[in-house]
Structures are given as C-alpha cells and as structure tokens.
Amino acid sequence: MEQKIVHLHEIHEPKSFWTKYIFSQDAKIIGIQYLITAFLMGFFAMVLSWLMRVQLGWPGKQFPWLERLMPNAMEGGIMKPEFYIALVTIHGTIMVFFFITAALVGGFSNILIPLQIGARDMAFPFVNMLSYWVFLASCIVLIASFFVPGGPAGGGWTMYPPLSSVKEALPGSGWGTTLWLLSMALFIASTTMGALNYITTVLNLRTKGMTMGRLPLTVWALFVAAIIGLLSFPVLFAGAVMLLLDRHLGTSFFTPYIIVAEQHIPREGGFPLLWQHLFWFLGHPEVYIAILPAMGITSEVISTNARKPIFGYKMMIASICAIGFLSFIVWGHHMFVSGMNPWLGTAFMATTLIIAVPSAIKTFNWLATLWGGNIRFTTAMLFAIGFVSTFVSGGLTGLFLGNPPVDIQLHDTYFVVAHFHMVMGTAAAFGIFAGTYHWFPKMFGRMMNEKLGKLHFFLTFIGVYLVFFPMHFLGFMGIPRRYYAFDQFQSFAAAAGGSINLLISVVAIAVGLAQLIFVLNFVWSAFKGQKADSNPWKANTLEWQAPSPPPHGNWGDELPVVYRWPYDYSVPDAAEDFIPQTAPPVAAKMRKGESKDGKVSGDQGR
C-alpha cells in the first residue's frame, strides 16, 4: 500500500495555479477552501442575525437606510414579519450546516486527518474535491433564495410542514423553500462524499505504528462524527425528497387535508409528525456531528498547551463513541410536546439525560488535564478553555430541556435559544477558532498575530455571554422564540419589551464587529504573518513533523513511523517537555506504559 501511495504522489503533483489552489485534490487545500467558505457563510449569517437584533432591539423604529438596501423586506424602514422569520430560518440553517458543520467536519477533517494519521492524502482525492464543489453549489443555491419571488424559506431551520409544504401558507414557502430543500440535498450529497472519504482514510491509510489506540483525539472525534453523518444525513435527504414531492407533485407524506388562506388543499392522510421524526433523526445527531470535532480540537489544544497528557485518553475515546451511539436515540426530546405518544417521551428522556454522563466525563477530563499543567496561553488555548466554559454553561441547561415536564414550560422559548447558542453555537464556534489559531501555521506556513487573537478572544468571550446568558431569563419568563415582536401580548411585552433585548442587540452587533479583528488577522497573517517553523507549539502529533505548510504528499519520500501515543508531554526525566509520536523508544528512554507506574496517584494531589 505504501508503494502505491508514493506512486500516486509522484504522478499527481499539481503544477498550475488552477489545479493546485482551485480544483485541488489535495486535502490540505480542500480543507482551507472549506474553512474559508464556511467563514464567509458564517459571517453572512451573522449579518442576518444583526438584522434580527435590529428588529428585536428597536421594534417599530424606522431605519430608512435599511429600506434603501432592501426596499421590499424593509418597506417604510420597518422589517416585514415574513422577512424576520426568513432571517431566523436562514441564519439557523447557515450557522448549523454551512458554518459549523462545514468548518469542523469539512474543514478540519481535511486539514487534520491525512496529516495526523501519516497519510499522503485522503483515500479518494477526486471525490474529496467533488465534495467541496458540491458544497459550494449548495451555498450558492441557498443564497440565491434571497432573490426569488417570496424571498427565502421562512419555516424555521426545522422546516416543519405543512407550513413548508404548502406555498399558500407563507411567502417564503414558494420558491424559497424549494431552493432550501435543493440546497440541503446538495449539502447532504457533499457531506456523504466527505464522510465516506474520512472513514475510509482513517481505517485504511494510517501509517506504520499508528494504531487506533494511538490516534489523536481530533482524529477519533472526526472519525466518529463522519460515521454519525454517514448514517443520519441520508435520512434527512429522504425527508427532503418527500417534502419536495409533497410540494410539487401533490403527494401527502406530510400534508393532510388542510385549509390555508381560505383555500382547500386537497391532500389526504399526510402526517406532519413524520417529518419531525425524519428531521430530528438527523437534526439531533447533527449537533454531535458539530460538537465532537470541536471537542477533539479542544482536547488536542488543551493537552498541547497545558504541556500535559490528555487525562483519561481511553475514557475520552469511550465517551466519544458513547456520545456517537446515544446521539441516534435521543431525537424525540425535540418532540415532547409535539403530540407524539407520551410514553415515547419517557423513553427519550432517559436516553437524553444519560448522554450527560459521557459529556461530564469529557469535561472533568479536560479539567484534570489542566490540573498540574504548565499552561501556555496561546489564543488557541484561550478559545479551548472558553470552549470548556461555554460547553458547560450550555450543556447543563440541556438537563432542563431533556426532562419533559420541565420542557413543557421551556420548550420553544428563549431558554432553548440560549441553550443551543451556548452549547452548539458558541462552543462549536470556539472549537473552530481554537483549531484555526492552532493549525494556521500548518495551513499557511505563517503565524497568526497573537495580540490581535487575544483581543478577538476576550471581546468574543465577553460578548457571547452578554448576548446569550440573558436569554435564559427571557425563557424563564416564558418569552417564545421566533417572535417578530412582543407587543401583541401584555405579559410578553412587559417581560421582553424592556432593556434586556436592547442590551442583547447592542452587544450582538458589537461582538459581531469584533469578528472583523479575526478576519483581518486571518487575511493579513496568511500573506504577511511571521514565518512559522514546522513545530511552533512543540506538539507531538504527526502534522508537526511535516514542513509548514506540508508539500503535496505531505511527507517527502518516506512516510513517518509512529512509536508512541500523541500525548507524551512533560514525561519525567525526558530532556524536552514533549516527545513527538515519531520518536523511537530509545531516544526518549521513557514510554507511555513506563511513565504510568506508581507516579500517577502520587502526582494526583497537587
């Protein structure tokens, strides 16, 4: 196999700019393409959230300059309700799929998997390239929906029928929803191609000595996320096709006989809850597809910068697998009050709350990794620690929502908005930022500016808490989500009409602007940053043994050979505080097994 790969490397060295950087089949370049596209999409979705915040922070105020930008949606300088829910929908869709998933799964799988397992590239480089271009097409289709009659889809990122299946139900349920569904279908095709590649590559292309038990936790997390994606995304694909059939060919999968806008819609027997089951069968695993890679990045960055072995490596892998497995049997917790049989609620409650156990294990293992460390505060490290903080804040509120009696009150309120923005919005974004700052030198051969990075971190960290933490209290007070305004209800107007929403809006716009620091740093550093050597963080994993950036084929003539696990940091008696995976046992005197004896419990108490 090794020979074959060397051979591949020799013939496929790209020569022209186009084959090297645009239609590239090199996983590193594809990863960067994914990452940059995802950042652009994320930035766009953030601007959409600004518009939402303008409406919620200053309801009824006229913004003539916005009318000039969007004469239809902002007629008279005031946002139309249908535009507000279109913003909610597209913001959510982009952030979940086109930013978080694309960056973490598409971006970091490509950047990290081949390099960290000692492969020359992905197993199927052409399919890999195709995966990116299909993803880009899905982005374009989605954005195109802003320019069609009726505007973008407005059924929420969950796209529940019949609101989404009958065009009379909502302006955005015409062309906008068709494009949304097509975009999702393309996106799923893209992730499926990606997932097949990542799984095959991890299973087959590990270099000599790189056993599954020596894989960095990033690779474990990306590997399990790919498996989850491969098994769950096709279910949404099926759902999307069925919804398209309901919309355009008059089938009744999800659409019963209803009357919308005085018009009888002649369908028979459709079952709206079926869509919810199909959607959440993907939708819930999806949050783990996003969060597992962020957890992997956090583990890697924390271990490297605490200069300590990751605590409980085996338990970390076990919890990744446990989360991966459980993620398939918890989807019903989104449907406690949907009208589904309440006995199912009991079952889904049990599985949902159990998933907190592996999450708790991971959290405490990160804390134990920090304990006794020699912590180096790089920007990546700050984002990784920030991940732990936001993951805990957001994860704990899952215990309210996973418990059906409590969920009755909190379901579809701002408490839910706070919960998922902390745990899968902010935490996953922190994972992306940690990964970007950490592996930027490997991607571009240059360092990012640490001062700007830290400024970016602290402004973002303060900002996200000021934006999302108060939303828990809006939820306590019963304020429903996806409301264009709160003035129609006395109780909501009293609770939400005050200064909380104004504060959130001001901070949201400020923290959004702070992301420009990151954009600036990224672009400037890619061209003008200080040159990086091959291992600037003194890390153990294989990618740091390759030049920065690695050449096509990654490793020169010979593949690296792995002798140890990736977390030999601060091994007693070793000369340096890190021992790369490629260091043979003699060179370092101490191996992982030997370092364990006796010392472990003694050091624990410090």
Next chain:
Amino acid sequence: MTKRKLGRIDAVLFALLIVALVVTAVVTVGGRFWWLPPLASEHGKAIDTLFIVTLAITGTVFVLVQLLLAFSVIRFAGGEKRRAVHFTDNRTLELIWTIVPAVILTVLIASGGRLWSRIQIAKPPEDAFKVEIWGEQFRWTFRYPGKDGQFGRTDLKLVSVENPLGIDKNDPAAKDDIFFFAGEENLHIPINKPVVVYLRSKDVLHSFYVPQLRVKQDVVPGMVTKTWFVVTKKGEYEIACAELCGLGHYSMRGVMVVEDENDLQNWLKDQLTVADVLP
C-alpha cells in the same frame, strides 16, 4: 513585558471574567429578578419544583466547574522554569465522575418520569370539563360539546363561511355543540376543575401555550392532540402560539377566561348551538 507576564495577565483576566459570570448568575437566579410567570395551575406546582431542583443541581455544578476552571487557569499558568506534572489517568477519579453524574441523572430521570406520567400519560378524570380548541393562521377558536358531553363529527371538507369548523350537522352528537368564529369569543373554562382540551388545526402546526398554567401542547393538522389541567386562580390568561405558524405567528393571541363553574354554565346556556346556527 515578558511572555510569561502576558500569560499571567491572560489567566487573571479569564479567571476574573469567569468569577464575574458566576457571581452575576448566582445573584440573578437567587434574586429571582426574572422568573417564571406566576403559577395558576395544579400540576404546575410539581413542574416548578422539578424546575427548581434541576436549577439547584445544574447551578451547583455550574458554579463548581466554572470556578475550578478559573482556579486551574490561574494556579497552573505557565512559566519558563516550571514543568507540568505528569499523569495520564486515574481510575478512582474517573469512576467518581462517571458514577456521581449517573446517579444524579437517574434521580432526575426517575422524578421527571414519574411527574410526566402523572400529567401526560395518566388519563384525565371522567367528569372533566371538555373543550375543543382550534388553531388557524393566526387566531384561536373554540367548540364546546354541549349537554351531551360529546363533540359532533367534523370534516374540513365541510368548511364554509357559515360552518368554519366543518361540523357535520347531521351527526346527532353535533346538534348541541357550541362553536365560535375565529376571534369572536374568548375561551371560558371553570376554576378548580379538571379541564381537557382537544387541540385541532385547520392549516399548519400551532402550539397551545399558556405560560401561567405551565401548559404547552402542539396543535397538529390531521390529528387531535390533547392535554389537561386544573386552573387554580380566576382571571384572564393570554393564549399564545408557541410553534412557528407563519408571518403572523407573533400575533396569534387568544384569551382564556377562568371563572366559577356556575358562571360558566350560565354563559354557555346563553350561547347558540349548531342546531340554532346551522339549520
């Protein structure tokens, strides 16, 4: 400034922010400045208790873990001459933080499950007051079963301007039903008596949500969902829609009037029935 000092500043700043977060959270939650809407239902008491128990558990974990994170960051901030302690795992510790969360969660699952079966799985009492609540973009309307206590058959195909709910007037059970046009009348229900609401939609999904009652149940076209409760305080309550139902979702407001059963029966007596309205 040396790198090391800069590292310390980062650590201290991060830790201070965490402490500020924890203090703010504790003060805000403890002071109940923003709290659940005042309770007005019987089953809601147990929900609120479980909410507070969950809040106490998660709050404790939140405070401990965040402070531990802040402490570790300051205590173990790096220096040129320091070296990290080396340990890779510890079975006792890992067992502790597997088993303790597992036990706490089992308790939560048990209490949540018990409460859930009491309020959602258990059948409402036979003599409960019945009312049908219909959602349509973006209004609520209501139907009462009349003296026979039975709702007549409906079919959306029969819906017309005079017959907004598509009631089959030939069904004997329908004759004494009382129905209203959307937005015509408030929902009237009795105090201190079990009320079963049957939820139906004419168009898209809605969700029947009365914050003070701790009641939320989706309304699904093509099927009838139901929930039941006992209201303990007289007065008027706003009914909100909690499932995105279109551009007017935010304005789908109804009013629920809770009154003595006698007043309610008198009010019902004055209403026209299907037999009166749809001859």
